[in-house]
Amino acid sequence: MIRKAILRGSISSALVCGLIIGSPSTANAGNATGCFYKGIYLAGKVKVVTAFPDLKIQMVKAFPDLKVQQVKAFPDKCGKWQFVNAFPDFTVQIVTAFPDIKVQFVNAFPGTR
Numbered sequence: 001m002i003r004k005a006i007l008r009g010s011i012s013s014a015l016v017c018g019l020i021i022g023s024p025s026t027a028n029a030g031n032a033t034g035c036f037y038k039g040i041y042l043a044g045k046v047k048v049v050t051a052f053p054d055l056k057i058q059m060v061k062a063f064p065d066l067k068v069q070q071v072k073a074f075p076d077k078c079g080k081w082q083f084v085n086a087f088p089d090f091t092v093q094i095v096t097a098f099p100d101i102k103v104q105f106v107n108a109f110p111g112t113r
Contacts, residue, residue, distance in 0.1 A: 035111065041089075044090065046081045046090060047086075047092075049092070053091045055093075057093070057095070057100065057101055058095055063102070064102045065102045065103070066102075066104075066110075068105050069107065079112070
């Protein structure tokens with residue numbers, strides 16, 4: 001009986017540790033993990049700003065963290081962005097160095113690798 005209680009405690013501790021360590025919200029710097037970065041879903045209405053962005057992006061031609069397709073409506077899937085001037089889901093600042101994520105603009109097949 002005592003053995004079962006100890007075993008149960010070990011299993012629940014292992015599960016809790018596994019959930020904390022293997023959490024998808026712990027994204028690596030410079031990588032979009034599972035289409036989320038810093039808790040932001042990388043799809044939706046986006047506003048380009050010059051200061052205090054939610055994300056800093058660098059436009060690249062090869063080896064992007066995220067492929068982005070610009071759409072005029074329904075930016076509901078990973079990598080589909082609709083650029084707006086008001087009421088954005090998140091804001092981005094375009095930089096040339098030290099980005100949060102690297103972005104490549106495409107005409108088809110948006111998303112992470």
